[in-house]
Amino acid sequence: MSGDRRVRRTRRLIQEALVALILEKGYEAVTVTDVIERADVGRSTFYSHFTDKHDVLLSNLDDHDFLRPAPDSGGGLFAFSLPMFEHARERGRLVRALLGRRGGGPLLAHGERLLAEIVRRELLAAGARPSGALDLLVVCVVGAYMGLLRAWVDGETAASPAELDATFRTAVEPGVRALIDGDVPYPHGRDE
Amino acid sequence: MSGDRRVRRTRRLIQEALVALILEKGYEAVTVTDVIERADVGRSTFYSHFTDKHDVLLSNLDDHDFLRPAPDSGGGLFAFSLPMFEHARERGRLVRALLGRRGGGPLLAHGERLLAEIVRRELLAAGARPSGALDLLVVCVVGAYMGLLRAWVDGETAASPAELDATFRTAVEPGVRALIDGDVPYPHGRDE
DNA sequence: TTCGATAACGAACAGAATGTTCTGGAGGAC
DNA sequence: GTCCTCCAGAACATTCTGTTCGTTATCGAA
Incomplete structure (x- = not known):
């Protein structure tokens, strides 16, 4: 001290x-x-x-380092997901106060930026190439994740961290994998 | 008048x-x-x-009815996506002021609720069954969409409505389709 | 235990914003 | 043209912010 x-x-x-x-x-x-x-x-x-x-x-x-779990990039894609949900549940009161709608969301923006960096690194590690399309993809993924987190924080769902994690992965992973493996900058549009 | x-x-x-x-x-x-x-x-x-x-x-x-494009559920899944992005671009100034981070986001919550209802109806029409898992999926989809919309509104990307739409669909559609067709409440967890 | 440093108290202050009330005057509806 | 509604403008009580300053108490180190 x-x-x-x-x-x-x-x-x-x-x-x-x-x-x-x-x-x-x-x-x-x-x-x-x-x-x-x-x-x-x-x-x-x-x-x-x-x-x-x-x-x-x-x-x-x-x-409190309450939004920096990401212990190590051990697992596969979106390894941060489950630990982060669990971390949030442990610190329930504090997280609810700071991240929820009642928290006014001034920290949500901060949390999103943090998470965006993590996601971006993971996607690059998974073989994606830096581009404007990648950044948009990151926005999508982060949006989906934060949506779930916020829904839980605001008490809109009683789902467990495991269920939240499962929903997130199932919804987002197939599309992301297809995009990375295909390695097409924009599916139907121009780059940048 | x-x-x-x-x-x-x-x-x-x-x-x-x-x-x-x-x-x-x-x-x-x-x-x-x-x-x-x-x-x-x-x-x-x-x-x-x-x-x-x-x-x-x-x-x-x-x-101004600036967040109620959804003309008709003509097309397939996520028919709202492209028209909504385009609508946002047309009303550029106003939407930027009201929906962006500068707008303080008091209306973002309102927009999310509106969109969630639309998405929910679409998923049900596509064959999903009402459940806690469906609600979470809706949260995911809405989160991804609003993330893109907000990124554009805040000027973080110069992508066109078509590109935004393409990113959204490619990222989210595969996972959603798999979930609906499989019709499994929770992939690896328990329902509710 | 003593002592110098520093933190906290508390009261007071200027400045800005909110939301209300009132009176006189101007503009529109018919 | 007349009547009624709406507006301007000023004053007001209230609340909150962020700062200042002299006094008191508490700490850590010797």
């Missing part, structure tokens, strides 16, 4: 307060004033640690 | 001002004060027509 105990305490109180409030009212509705009251922390203290609400959210992202 | 001319004029000025401002600063950053200044309209006038910013956004949705 590094740093002053007071600093750790204050930061933790603020982070926890924000998460709790997001779960109650949704991200947009939470004000800085709410947070400092809940955390029982002085106003100036808040601003000496964070620049604003959003900053607190990002700090949560750093402290 | 119904109603008082002054009313029409005022409402139109406010709607146009909001769209313009969203394109400049993004939805979140636009204030009611900005809007009434741009529209050159009194403050009380604004609140006599709309309850808030979001209300203006919704009124835009009603006036």
Whole structure:
């Protein structure tokens, strides 16, 4: 544990307060004033640690590495899928607060970018060639995955990680494989 | 044209001002004060027509039917895809303002629900059976489609509607077809 | 235990935004 | 032309933001 105990305490109180409030009212509705009251922390203290609400959210992202499971690229295509769903279930409360619709989705964009990078690397490793078409394919795959993740986070489904993973793979893998193996930039269109 | 001319004029000025401002600063950053200044309209006038910013956004949705192309279910699977991309391109400015990340995504959720209903109907028509697995599949498909739409709206790709459509179909159709024809609720898991 | 550094308190502040209310005046419908 | 509706404009209470500053308490190291 590094740093002053007071600093750790204050930061933790603020982070926890924000998460709790997001779960109650949704991200947009939470004000800085709410947070400092809940955390029982002085106003100036808040601003000496964070620049604003959003900053607190990002700090949560750093402290818990909650969207970076991808232990190793051991398995085949989309190896990230199952571990990521499971990781999300373990950290249920936090993930729900930060990634769900109530979280206002400011982190969804961040998560999508992260995932897009992972997917892109996997597809390249699987033999795809860099192109505008590949980028679009990545968007498709990420969209499908995040759709499932969000549906679970928002409680729209009671499916298990295994079932979510199965749905994802079955829906997306055949098309992706065909596209990679065929190695056609655009199926019916021009490249770029 | 119904109603008082002054009313029409005022409402139109406010709607146009909001769209313009969203394109400049993004939805979140636009204030009611900005809007009434741009529209050159009194403050009380604004609140006599709309309850808030979001209300203006919704009124835009009603006036232009910008996310309801789906002319008829003529073609095969995913018949909505190409017409919808084209429709989006035609209304470029407005769609960019309302659906893009700059639009804050308050309407993305609405669009997703709409699209989910369309996709669900198509899959049922194609022979799928209602189940929890089907709902998850719909989420996947919608996620992939909206991902592409958003990528285009946000200017991340210069692809044409035809190319977007092709990518979508090629990525998603094989898996969906296999799932429907096989008619297996969950590939490797339990139902519900 | 002591002591210097530093973090937190808390109150106050300017600035901006929201949403309401009122009065007088202008524009449109008929 | 008349009457009624809508609009302008200003003022207002309220809420939130982000900053400042003097005081107090807490920490870590010697």
